[in-house]
Amino acid sequence: MKILTAAQTREADAYTIAHEPISSIDLMERAAGALVQWIEKEYGPEQPWYIFCGPGNNGGDGLAVARLLFQRAYDVQVVLVTEGQNHSPDFQQNLNRLPTEIPVTRTASPDDLPSLLSYAMVLDGLFGSGLSRPLVGLHAQAVQHINNSAATVIAIDLPSGLFADAPTPTDSAVVEADVTLSFERPKLAFLLPESGSFVGKWHVLPIGLHPDFLNKADSPYSLLTPERLKEVLKPRLKFTHKGTYGNALLVGGSYGKIGAITLAAKAALRAGVGLLTVQTPMVGYSILQVAVPEAMALSDAHEQHITAFPEEVNQYQCIGIGPGLGQAADTALALEKLFRQALPPLVLDADALNLLALDRQLLRNLPANSILTPHPKEFERLASPAKHDYHRLQLLKDFCQEHECYVVLKGYHTCIGTPTGECYFNTTGNPGMATGGTGDTLTGILAGLRAQGFSPLDTCLVGVYLHGLAGDLAAEQEGEYALIASDVTQYLGKAFQQLLQ
Numbered sequence: 427m428k429i430l431t432a433a434q435t436r437e438a439d440a441y442t443i444a445h446e447p448i449s450s451i452d453l454m455e456r457a458a459g460a461l462v463q464w465i466e467k468e469y470g471p472e473q474p475w476y477i478f479c480g481p482g483n484n485g486g487d488g489l490a491v492a493r494l495l496f497q498r499a500y501d502v503q504v505v506l507v508t509e510g511q512n513h514s515p516d517f518q519q520n521l522n523r524l525p526t527e528i529p530v531t532r533t534a535s536p537d538d539l540p541s542l543l544s545y546a547m548v549l550d551g552l553f554g555s556g557l558s559r560p561l562v563g564l565h566a567q568a569v570q571h572i573n574n575s576a577a578t579v580i581a582i583d584l585p586s587g588l589f590a591d592a593p594t595p596t597d598s599a600v601v602e603a604d605v606t607l608s609f610e611r612p613k614l615a616f617l618l619p620e621s622g623s624f625v626g627k628w629h630v631l632p633i634g635l636h637p638d639f640l641n642k643a644d645s646p647y648s649l650l651t652p653e654r655l656k657e658v659l660k661p662r663l664k665f666t667h668k669g670t671y672g673n674a675l676l677v678g679g680s681y682g683k684i685g686a687i688t689l690a691a692k693a694a695l696r697a698g699v700g701l702l703t704v705q706t707p708m709v710g711y712s713i714l715q716v717a718v719p720e721a722m723a724l725s726d727a728h729e730q731h732i733t734a735f736p737e738e739v740n741q742y743q744c745i746g747i748g749p750g751l752g753q754a755a756d757t758a759l760a761l762e763k764l765f766r767q768a769l770p771p772l773v774l775d776a777d778a779l780n781l782l783a784l785d786r787q788l789l790r791n792l793p794a795n796s797i798l799t800p801h802p803k804e805f806e807r808l809a810s811p812a813k814h815d816y817h818r819l820q821l822l823k824d825f826c827q828e829h830e831c832y833v834v835l836k837g838y839h840t841c842i843g844t845p846t847g848e849c850y851f852n853t854t855g856n857p858g859m860a861t862g863g864t865g866d867t868l869t870g871i872l873a874g875l876r877a878q879g880f881s882p883l884d885t886c887l888v889g890v891y892l893h894g895l896a897g898d899l900a901a902e903q904e905g906e907y908a909l910i911a912s913d914v915t916q917y918l919g920k921a922f923q924q925l926l927q
């Protein structure tokens with residue numbers, strides 16, 4: 427699902443109005459209808475609803491919702507914060523249509539703002555995708571008033587004051603929403619940590635924008651949906667054997683960090699790889715044989731860290747390197763030697779990335795189509811420090827293009843960058859997964875899938891989605907606090923089943 431900019435959303439609205447028998451005011455009515463349908467499903471008419479409206483079409487949506495909720499016997503009041511501003515035509519029409527029984531507060535100063543009880547509901551229709559500058563003055567005071575209350579806040583389209591697809595200036599007041607109901611597509615701002623925290627839980631409400639425009643819209647950003655993955659992940663076929671599903675090699679672990687490579691190994695197996703070999707330093711050999719009997723173990727000559735890769739690397743369909751690897755000088759040399767050979771596909775994580783960051787020549791020799799799985803700090807060591815989230819996205823696109831690689835930038839909405847400059851945002855996963863070891867399981871899953879012959883892009887899309895989904899299924903049982911990386915691996919089977927259904 428493509429993510430559109432605010433400008434593209436406006437074009438989509440205009441295109442729909444031009445190509446369908448629907449007027450702008452009727453499209454607004456459709457949007458309001460979708461909002462009311464969602465509200466009716468979630469909230470009964472018991473609480474008082476305060477509907478804050480700004481001067482544009484976001485406010486127009488708010489007014490239309492006020493009328494529709496009133497018709498359904500909800501207790502609604504409208505708070506207009508439009509002093510001295512021109513109303514958009516559709517706003518004005520909805521203001522004219524507002525039943526006279528609905529109380530309307532026209533805010534001229536902060537003193538006019540109604541007090542909001544803790545059980546009140548606030549619908550934020552101050553500003554939407556038409557926001558063009560920071561919110562200050564009375565608008566900012568209205569936003570602070572909402573934020574200072576304990577009321578439940580539902581934002582229409584996006585929280586007022588938040589820029590949809592550019593950094594929000596720090597001097598702009600922004601509504602802190604509990605829920606955001608976005609039309610047709612989520613905004614890029616929802617998916618990035620600095621802005622996403624204002625959005626609360628977000629839902630996308632389809633309002634029938636023209637599919638031709640949506641399909642043709644040019645955007646580097648997409649949301650990862652299960653529909654796309656169902657085309658890629660197929661049931662296993664009859665008459666296949668372990669040779670059909672690839673042979674993966676995992677290399678990593680060091681004294682005190684054999685657990686990391688063990689977690690990766692278990693996850694690779696649960697991702698369905700046919701055969702798995704794991705190379706650890708000597709200290710890991712017995713541990714691995716006991717902990718993961720399904721894997722074949724290789725021992726490095728060194729007791730505590732990796733100093734060489736196996737000779738015959740081309741017998742493997744993928745090599746995953748990094749979990750628990752450490753950054754010893756001879757490990758770096760081994761990596762450098764490895765990169766001088768023709769290699770099967772690579773998945774690089776953790777200290778393999780840190781070693782790349784320390785040696786720019788090594789990074790320049792990175793084999794094309796490698797998959798890298800950094801968290802933001804590791805990524806910044808590889809690329810350069812980011813000034814803000816949007817800058818980091820640009821760095822991600824540039825890095826993937828320059829090094830012809832796939833980068834899985836880990837986070838709440840993990841973002842997969844491709845050599846052709848696309849970015850795919852994941853929607854599965856939860857804060858319970860923010861603990862040590864879950865990255866190692868992801869490396870194992872990716873190496874396991876890549877060895878089975880999935881393309882690097884499909885490996886990233888399927889692997890990242892399944893990893894998060896397994897975490898979500900695990901959290902349903904264990905809760906987020908108690909969730910550990912092994913739980914993710916344990917629920918991987920259920921995640922596969924859900925995706926294959």
Ligand SMILES: NC(=O)C1=CN([C@@H]2O[C@H](COP(=O)(O)OP(=O)(O)OC[C@H]3O[C@@H](n4cnc5c(N)ncnc54)[C@H](O)[C@@H]3O)[C@@H](O)[C@H]2O)[C@@H](O)CC1
Pocket residue numbers: 436439440450453454457480481482483484485487511512514552553554555556557558559560561562565582583584609633
């Ligand atoms: N037909 C359509 O175009 C549809 C639009 N929809 C709604 O319309 C919204 C977009 O409407 P608009 O484009 O009218 O934009 P907004 O309602 O977001 O606001 C635009 C107005 O606010 C003013 N403004 C912008 N930034 C300001 C600031 N910082 N301080 C004070 N005033 C500021 C502008 O001058 C303009 O008057 C969407 O977010 C959505 O809620 C929906 O009804 C779906 C259909």
Ligand SMILES: [K+]
Pocket residue numbers: 484550551552553554581582583584585586
């Ligand atoms: K809003």
